[in-house]
Amino acid sequence: MHLIIVSGMLGVGKTSVILKIVGPLAEGGRKLVIIENDFGALGVDSDIIRRNGMEVRELKGGCICCTLKAGLIDDLRLLQANFEPDVAIVEPTGIADPEFIINSVQDISGLRIDSITTLIVIDAERFLKMKKMFERPLKNQLKVADIVLLNKVDAVSSKDLNEIEQGLRTFSYDGKIWHVQADKGIGLDDVVREIIK
Amino acid sequence: MTQEEEFIPTISVVEITGDLGGMPPVDANKLFSNVLSEIARGCISSGAKMIGHIKANFTTYDGILSISCTAEDGKVRLRSEFHEPVKGYRSVMNVIVYGIDYSRMCTVIDSSLKKIPGKKVITKVKDSGCNDSSCNDPNCTDPMHRSFVRLT
Numbered sequence: 517m518h519l520i521i522v523s524g525m526l527g528v529g530k531t532s533v534i535l536k537i538v539g540p541l542a543e544g545g546r547k548l549v550i551i552e553n554d555f556g557a558l559g560v561d562s563d564i565i566r567r568n569g570m571e572v573r574e575l576k577g578g579c580i581c582c583t584l585k586a587g588l589i590d591d592l593r594l595l596q597a598n599f600e601p602d603v604a605i606v607e608p609t610g611i612a613d614p615e616f617i618i619n620s621v622q623d624i625s626g627l628r629i630d631s632i633t634t635l636i637v638i639d640a641e642r643f644l645k646m647k648k649m650f651e652r653p654l655k656n657q658l659k660v661a662d663i664v665l666l667n668k669v670d671a672v673s674s675k676d677l678n679e680i681e682q683g684l685r686t687f688s689y690d691g692k693i694w695h696v697q698a699d700k701g702i703g704l705d706d707v708v709r710e711i712i713k
Numbered sequence: 714m715t716q717e718e719e720f721i722p723t724i725s726v727v728e729i730t731g732d733l734g735g736m737p738p739v740d741a742n743k744l745f746s747n748v749l750s751e752i753a754r755g756c757i758s759s760g761a762k763m764i765g766h767i768k769a770n771f772t773t774y775d776g777i778l779s780i781s782c783t784a785e786d787g788k789v790r791l792r793s794e795f796h797e798p799v800k801g802y803r804s805v806m807n808v809i810v811y812g813i814d815y816s817r818m819c820t821v822i823d824s825s826l827k828k829i830p831g832k833k834v835i836t837k838v839k840d841s842g843c844n845d846s847s848c849n850d851p852n853c854t855d856p857m858h859r860s861f862v863r864l865t
């Protein structure tokens with residue numbers, strides 16, 4: 517099973533990314549599952565994914581990188597045993613540390629993860645402010661990033677885009693930065709090709 | 714580290730059920746979008762440092778309006794809209810904001826929700842939090858269980 521972790525700070529567009537990549541990911545008959553870690557007892561993101569015709573497994577009222585870590589492992593085991601998915605997409609809350617998730621699902625008895633891809637979504641519109649306020653969590657997220665998506669690029673000038681990219685490089689991320697508009701699906705087909713390469 | 718030095722989000726989860734009596738979809742989309750915009754602007758004018766994410770789904774029998782706001786000026790993005798007149802609806806709203814206390818946030822939310830016409834029932838959903846010492850649970854009421862990020 518290929519595990520895709522779609523992580524990023526609050527409001528960066530993680531759910532919008534998932535909504536647009538599931539279609540191309542499912543092409544060729546791949547079986548997909550989505551595990552959604554919403555805030556609170558009543559989630560918003562899982563509802564919109566479900567309304568888009570997908571079955572969603574919810575983990576609510578906690579964070580899967582710590583308090584609900586066991587719940588995530590149990591769900592992955594259960595889904596693998598019953599559904600045999602090719603791809604499992606996990607959307608943690610905006611405060612989760614993806615490294616904790618990666619570490620917690622590896623070498624677990626009864627759970628076979630063949631590969632993990634970590635997508636980190638960055639909000640171009642708010643990055644410069646977030647960089648000042650959330651330096652440590654951003655650094656932690658970028659440390660484990662396989663693919664960095666710079667979302668909402670339509671909302672900033674090309675001058676700001678350069679500044680944002682330079683800002684991302686200060687976190688020691690030297691991979692490609694993919695420019696996307698997740699709500700319109702722009703730029704995400706190439707990202708899917710990169711994921712399944 | 715004192716609590717003043719930490720920067721943690723304040724969260725409110727609100728459930729609303731109501732009836733707009735067949736309001737045209739364009740008007741309903743605008744009404745609910747304005748509510749989220751007003752909550753964002755109200756939180757900022759009440760001293761909040763940053764909007765984490767204000768998001769809500771308003772669902773009817775055959776439609777869904779999904780609104781997301783991360784902007785301090787209240788600009789919203791719609792993931793889906795109503796296309797049919799809106800009668801009975803149900804909504805779940807998550808308001809996640811940095812640098813505002815819970816009571817102020819609730820005052821802002823209550824004031825904004827009052828502008829929704831028609832019959833409605835508003836419930837603030839209580840979360841129990843957790844007992845895990847390594848918790849990053851944003852709903853946890855114990856500040857020692859929170860994810861700490863220094864104010865800069």
